[in-house]
Amino acid sequence: MSDTPFGFGLPPEEPENGDEGKKEDQQSGGGQGPFGFGLPGFGGPGGDNPLAAMFGSMNPNDLGAAFQQLGQMLSYEGGPVNWDMAKQIARQTVAQGTSDGIKDSSIGPAERTAVEEAVRLADLWLDDATSLPSGAGSAVAWSRAEWVEATLPAWKELVDPVAERVGAAMGDVLPEEMQAMAGPLIGMMRSMGGAMFGTQIGQAVGVLAGEVVGSTDIGLPLGPTGRAALLPANIEAFGKDLGVPQEEVRLYLALREAAHQRLFAHVPWLRSHLFGAVDGYARGIKVDTAKLEDVVGQFDPQNPEQLQDALQQGMFQPEDTPEQKVALARLETALALVEGWVDAVVHAAAKPRLTSADALRETLRRRRATGGPAEQTFATLIGLELRPRRLRDASRLWASLTDARGVDGRDGLWAHPDMLPTASDLDDPDGFVHREQLDFSELDKMLGEAAGGSAEKPNLKKDDDSE
Structure with missing residues (x-):
């Protein structure tokens, strides 16, 4: 992963072992991430970037296809990301298969x-483990291609604000009186930028489709509301070497998916809170316009590789700002609380019933701690690093709250964002749990105010208990 959230840093050094090193880099998906224009896969096998793949070492027979691809890049007039291209490349990546050797296929009736x-x-x-009722109106089994199709709208919502802010810099670098004259050039650069963004995001989503086991692996609801989804092929790959019966692996992962669905279905402010933090991060992005001005002034439309080279050499270097740090801290804490709650609730439900509950819990924790594929992709897309220590601290905090106040008292904290633990509370979970000013009487008072105000109170009753 690059040193900047979007990977707009310097390109990776050429490996010393020649073709073998290049092959390894291609198999691993490159080293720069979704926004780090350094992944192969656009314009044919073996290219280090979209334009180099089209114009470098080209067979004359491929020239027509290359110009067709360039035409698609230059004719794009949509938003900051060419999502049609992203979808196409994600589907192609899925169709090529993944390192686990399991090819994508249609889901059968038994699955x-x-x-x-x-x-x-x-x-x-x-x-028995939570007062939040079921949030899954339906359960579906997805192929990897179906996961791509179903989650692209959420990726669009997450990525567009970031890409739009970076892309807007292309039109901000020239004085207003010169922008009209340079309009075609700026439009060309935006079209190419949208295509390049689409290329990298498409590859990232395609690779991710080969790793995720459901629709909520990164702690966000990527799929349609109220639909619990699992990917049988990826569940098989996940449990292959664990020594745990496949049925138990599937059930444990179903518990996690269903727990996420309950939380997002019955805490109505939570989704907008998380996605809003991403948007807040995007609004704080500042771009090094000096480098961009240099490129715009010298750009030769007859040499499109020049723009690609400038991108790889760090034309876009998002700078950390106080606004970004606040937004990322807010998002990091909220995601840790979501993942910690799911971890604690699922463990409470699985421990008395599954002999493998402890082993599966630790496996999933380590998957996050080692920077699992979902976390790596999310971190590269928006610059977020979800520290594993936060997940464990949050899980311990929710478990302690259950012991001290019961399931209803614990889940009642989701009624309003102001009632949730803060980042400093995760440093001292026991202090938060036993804090005198947050006793039951104050909790009841806050719940009443939240229910009567703008925030909707979570439904803390089971369906069969409701009047």
Whole structure:
């Protein structure tokens, strides 16, 4: 991963071992990440970037296809990311298969039934572990290609604000009186930027589709509301070497998916809170316009590789700002609380029923701690690093709250964002749990105010208890 959130840093050094090193880099997906225009895969195998792939070492027979691809790049007039291109490349990446050797395929009736039964049983078990009722109106089994299709709208919502702010710098570097004259050039650069963004994001989403096991792996609801989703092929790959029966692996992952669905379904402010933090981060982005002015002044439309070279040499270097740091801290804490709550609730539901509960819990924790694929992609897209220590601290805090105040008292804190623990509370979970000013009487008072105000109170009653 690059040194900057978007990977707009210097390109990786050429490996000393020649073609073998290049091959390894291609297999690993490159070293710069979704916004670090350094991944292969656009314009044919073996290219280090979209334009180099089209114009470097080209077979004359491929010239027509190369100009067609360039035409697509230059004719794009949509938003900051060419999502049509992103979708196409993600689907191509999925079709090529992943390092686990498992090819994507259509979901059969037996797999659909297994997923539906697992989610149904998981919801029954969770009834004893949380006061939030079921949030999954349906359960579906997805292929990797179906995951790509279903999650692209959420990726668009997450990535567009960041890409738009960076892309807007292309039109801000010239004096106002010169922008009209340079309009075609700026439009060309934006079109190419949208295509390059689409290329890298498409590859990232395609690779991620080969790793995720559901729709909530990164702690955000990427799929449609109220639909619990699992990927049978990836669940098989995940449990392959664990020594745990496949049915238990599927059920444990169904518990996690169903727990996320409950939280996002019955805490109505949570999704906008998380996505809003991403937007707040994007608004704080500042771009090194001096370098951009240099490139715009010298750009030769007959030499499009010049723009690609400038991008790789760090034309865009987002600078950390106080606003960004605040937004990222807010997002990091909220995601840790979400993941910690799910971890604690799922453990409470699984521990008495699954002999492998402890082992599966630790495996998933380590997956996050070692920078699992979902976390790495998210970190590269928006610059977020979710520290594993925060996840464990948050899980311990929610477990302590359960012991001290019961399930209702714990889940009641989700009624309003101001009631949640802060980053400093994660440093001292026991202090938060036993703080005198947050006793039951004050909690009841805050719950009443939240229910009567603009924030909607979570439904803390089971469906069969409601009047």
